[in-house]
Amino acid sequence: MIGAQRMGNTARHRNDSNYLPVPIRRSPFLVRRSGIYSLFAIRYLLVTALVAGLSQAAPAQQRPAQFVDAAALVPGLIVDMRYAGAHNFVGRPIDGYEAPRCLLTRAAASALAAVARDLAPRGLVLKVFDCYRPTRAVADFERWARDLTALAGKVEFYPDVDKRTLFRDGYIASRSGHSRGSTVDLTLARADGRELDMGTPFDFFSPRSSPADAGVGPPARANRALLAASMRRRGFRPYHKEWWHFTLAREPFPDSYFDFPVR
Numbered sequence: 001m002i003g004a005q006r007m008g009n010t011a012r013h014r015n016d017s018n019y020l021p022v023p024i025r026r027s028p029f030l031v032r033r034s035g036i037y038s039l040f041a042i043r044y045l046l047v048t049a050l051v052a053g054l055s056q057a058a059p060a061q062q063r064p065a066q067f068v069d070a071a072a073l074v075p076g077l078i079v080d081m082r083y084a085g086a087h088n089f090v091g092r093p094i095d096g097y098e099a100p101r102c103l104l105t106r107a108a109a110s111a112l113a114a115v116a117r118d119l120a121p122r123g124l125v126l127k128v129f130d131c132y133r134p135t136r137a138v139a140d141f142e143r144w145a146r147d148l149t150a151l152a153g154k155v156e157f158y159p160d161v162d163k164r165t166l167f168r169d170g171y172i173a174s175r176s177g178h179s180r181g182s183t184v185d186l187t188l189a190r191a192d193g194r195e196l197d198m199g200t201p202f203d204f205f206s207p208r209s210s211p212a213d214a215g216v217g218p219p220a221r222a223n224r225a226l227l228a229a230s231m232r233r234r235g236f237r238p239y240h241k242e243w244w245h246f247t248l249a250r251e252p253f254p255d256s257y258f259d260f261p262v263r
């Protein structure tokens, strides 16, 4: 009994916020069926299963060793993490961004470093707007999208879009590839930090943000093409709706959505 109790306490510590009490003590079913296994063993199995289940539903809260700070690897990288501050379509910092840090898997950061080295002779650097995104941030976007009265960022980021259609039109989704750690939102800039003209700003919800949109001017189309070609060359896949969004094709965690905070 004491052992089982201690096991329960351990589970509570490990999964602090996720701990769910299980009404084992009051279950007549378990007591009736405990002829072969002792109640202790059944408790142990249930608690173990509960811990395993929770850790699958909510991945580790610690930053895995495979994640790095991209600024340490990518030469000249300009980091402008929009969701860590108020200059974004929501108009406030987003859940899970505790520091303006670009975290990526080492594989994605290394590929990005190669892109930066390729572009250096042109006098260009990379400027990132978002990197790894915790799943709690995606949940924050979802809650925001359902609140039709929160319109702080509308004029700058979605002047032509009815907020009610953000899900339907794919601007907001309930899961993001960014949570897998090998997706990055970025643009090209001069060494002094001036961004190249891409036709629309980052996170502008509009068909004009599609890389192939013919409505933007020739210089912007050329800059979008240069960004896409540079990223493709080092293994990133572009996204047909957003000129700024790229995913490492051979990402190390294709099925894992992480939730550790950015700090």
Ligand SMILES: [Zn+2]
Residues within 6 Å of the ligand: 130, 178, 183, 184, 185, 244, 245, 246
């Ligand atoms: Zn993105």
